[in-house]
Amino acid sequence: MGGENMTALVLRLGYVALNVTDMTAAARDAENIAGVRVVEKTATRMLMTSNQRHAELIFYKSDKNTVRCIGLEANNAECVAEVARRALDRGLHILSETPSLDAISHSVTFVTSEGHIFEVHTPMLCNQPIRYLCGGIHPRYIDHVNLTAENPKLIIEELVEVLGMKLSERSAGYEINWLRAGDHRHHTIGMVKGAPGLHHYSWEFADFADFKRLGDMLDADDRSLVWGPGRHGAGDNLFAYYLDSAGFLVECTAEMELIQHNEEPRIVDVGENLSNPKVVNRWGTLPPQMWIDHHSPFTDVR
Incomplete structure (x- = not known):
């Protein structure tokens, strides 16, 4: 590309x-x-x-x-x-x-x-205290988004050309793709085939103990995880997903792979309907249909 x-x-x-x-x-x-x-x-x-x-x-x-x-x-x-x-x-x-x-x-x-x-x-002003009281998990930072596009290959080309991002990994037909930025994390933007929009955004957590707390927090509010915990093969990151009160899908992640070298993108087989656990979830549990179908549109400004 x-x-x-x-x-x-x-x-x-x-x-x-x-x-x-x-x-x-x-x-x-x-x-x-x-x-x-x-x-x-x-x-x-x-x-x-x-x-x-x-x-x-x-x-x-x-x-x-x-x-x-x-x-x-x-x-x-x-x-x-x-x-x-x-x-x-x-x-x-x-x-x-x-x-x-x-x-x-x-x-x-x-x-x-x-x-x-x-x-x-340009970098956001850093003017907030590093510690604060909170009732939830307290993530380290917001870390990536997964978007959807009718023609993922075209949008990936636009983002590579305009932003200088690099393609870390993709499926053979560009049905699912992962783009990295200058911090070398496996992906800052994921791009999947579908109606244009947002699939999920993600918080970086400190370690796996936070995932247990996440499940308990949701249970206390009579809610549950949508998928996970597990470990993605693409990116090697821990994950768990939940829906927020407005219906947006939120991922909680940790331990994402760093790609330090300017290597060629990996080509992977995600399997029919995301059925390849070595790419989708190395721990074996595959995503429910509601996770696959989830979609949040962008505001129409065109």
């Missing part, structure tokens, strides 16, 4: 912004289960974080539960400018070059050809 030797302009996932009908309930759920805290609150927006960064999860009050934007942290302002140039060269729509938050100094927001919305931004 063209652009495989390009240098990544983005370092990691910056934030996930979601439109929700009940902002208070969504924030309470993130506090009680994931264990993130509120940084700022207005009548229309709530900023939340799990570490010193000013915001990682953002809720906007809306009449529908949709994905508003995915933030990607660039190395510096020069990288942001280069992303803007490449997006225009690729013929992608630039929504804005004004940062969405005061805690960001420079950014560009663009839309893929299938409507995925990304804000590539």
Whole structure:
């Protein structure tokens, strides 16, 4: 694929912004289960974080539960400018070059050809205390998203060309793909064939003991895990999934593989309906149909 030797302009996932009908309930759920805290609150927006960064999860009050934007942290302002140039060269729509938050100094927001919305931004202001009281797990940071696209190969090509990301692993027909950023984690963006949207976003947890606490937290709220715990073959990361109060699928992960060298992407066979445990879940339990079918659309800005 063209652009495989390009240098990544983005370092990691910056934030996930979601439109929700009940902002208070969504924030309470993130506090009680994931264990993130509120940084700022207005009548229309709530900023939340799990570490010193000013915001990682953002809720906007809306009449529908949709994905508003995915933030990607660039190395510096020069990288942001280069992303803007490449997006225009690729013929992608630039929504804005004004940062969405005061805690960001420079950014560009663009839309893929299938409507995925990304804000590539300079590093988020780190102005929050490293420790805080919470009732949930307290993740280390927000770490990746899995998106869906009707033509995953095309969207992967756009993201490789515009963002300089690298393809770590994919299925033979590009039905499922994993893209890494500059921090070398196996994937910051996953891309799966389906109606354009978000499949899930993920928090990085400290260790496996957090997964036990997650199950107990959900049980205390008369809820349960959607899938897991287990260990993905692609990425080698521990995982467990649950649905939040707004219906978004949330993954909790740990121990993701690091790829330090500029190697060619691995080609894997995920099996019919994700039936290959060596790729999907090395511990054997395969995903339920509700996990496979889950989908959250982006806000339509085209």
